Amino acid sequence: MGVLGNLFERKNCDICGKQTNIFGGTKLENGRLCKDCANKLSPYLSGVKHLTVDDIRDHLAYREENAEKVKAFDVSYAIGGKNAKLYIDMEKQQLIVSSSGNWRNTNPDILNFDQIVNCDLDIKENRTEIKKKDEEGKEVSYDPKRYEYSYNFYVYITVNASFFNSLSMKINSSSVDGYDNDEYEECYLVSQEICEILDLIRNKETDLIDEAVEYYTNRLNAPKRAYNKNTYYSDTRKYSRTYDYYLERDPRKNHYKF
Ligand SMILES: [Zn+2]
Structure with a gap:
């Protein structure tokens, strides 16, 4: 066998013994790990190449236990937007975050209520300049410059788990165009609902979750409110966080004059 023969010699997976792909898995x-075994790892497990075969064995044992818990998971509440959702099992005091409509088949990592450390709301604003054509047909800026805005809504969750310490939820699917519309308001309220409910969970005030879900369901079904900085945040904030917290994180505050 020449050099090429050695290069493409198939190696075996150190977990299940199956042959790996021609690149060695x-x-x-x-x-090394074959593709099937690699697919069983949690998506939150990072730095795999620095882990040992024993580490992976332990992790896969955890993943098998997790799969059993997923089978037993009962959804009391599913909270979220068009993309990621937070699923809560009140009886078992567990939660799941998933963007998959088919989440039971993806073995999502189950967290116990007491593993939730913190959460934070982040609304990312992107702006694109709108230009006009001058007499020569050349694109030029307006004076003052004009922009189009689009938004993505995220909730970052800090957790105390054995192999990862944070995860993020993207609330919207495609980005939201503009801030003065129902879609923005809906994403904003859903993001806030998730933060408030995670706060109830980490503050061990789980008896208030039912009321909070009802409150936000009503909010989301109510006609859109006029955005007025002076009333909006005190009106919306119901449970844990301050007026200033939500004002600070909402890019709308920069676009309206009061
Ligand atoms: Zn394998």
Whole structure:
């Protein structure tokens, strides 16, 4: 066998023994993984190439236990937007975050209520300049410059878990154009609902979750409110966080004059 023969010699997975692909599968600190075994890892597990075969064995045992918990998971509440949702099992005091409509088949990592450390709302604003054509047909700026805005809504969750410490939820699917519309308001309220409910969970005020879900369901079904900085945040904020917290994180505050 020449050099090429050695290069493409198939190696075996150190977990299940099956042959890896021609590139040798996923490398570990002291071995390798086939594709099937790699697919069983949690998406939150990072730095796989620095883990040992024993680390991966432990992790896969955890993943098998997790799959059993997923089967037993009962959804008391599903909260979220068009993309990621927070699923809560009140009886077992567990939660799942998933963007998959088919989440039961993806073995999402289950978190116990007491693993939730914190959460934070982040609304990312993107702006694109709108230009006009001058007499020569050349694109030029307006004076003052004009922009189009679009938004993405995220909730970042800090957790106390054995192999990851944070996860993020993207609330909207495609980005939201503009801030003065129902879609923005809906994404904003859903993001806020998730933060408030996660706060109830980490503050061990879970008896208020039912009321909070009802409150936000009504809010989301009510006609859109006029955005007025002076009343909007005190009106919306119901449970844990301050007026200033939500005002600070809402890009709308920069676009309206009061
Ligand atoms: Zn394998």
